[in-house]
Amino acid sequence: IRALWTEDATLAALGQTATGPTEIADFFATSPPFVNGWAALAPTYRTRVDIRGRRATYGFECVYVPDTGNLTGQTVTAHLNATGTLRKVGDRWLFESFTGGVGPLP
Secondary structure, eight states, X not given: OGGGEEEEEEEEETTEEEEHHXXXXXXXXXXXXXXXXXXXXXXXXXXXXXXXXTEEEEEEEEEEEEOSSOOTTOOOXXXXXXXXXXXXXXXXXXXXXXXXXXXXXX
């Protein structure tokens, strides 16, 4: 996950902040979706990216359900709204900032 972030990346989510790829990877390693065995569903129609040269803004929603192998009919466990910025470094798009929060289902 470290390779997805710029060296000066920032993350703010779940009342925590992290700076740089290592702190951000540590955040995700202990966040509920990764330690609770949830499956993430991020519908493409709820995702947007606006590219302006070598920078972009993004936003997406993600719902989490128990990962039982069959996601049909599972109850939503959590809902995340996220926004942030991307930066093109060389030929790769990397996350520069991420702000996430829980929200009501639309």
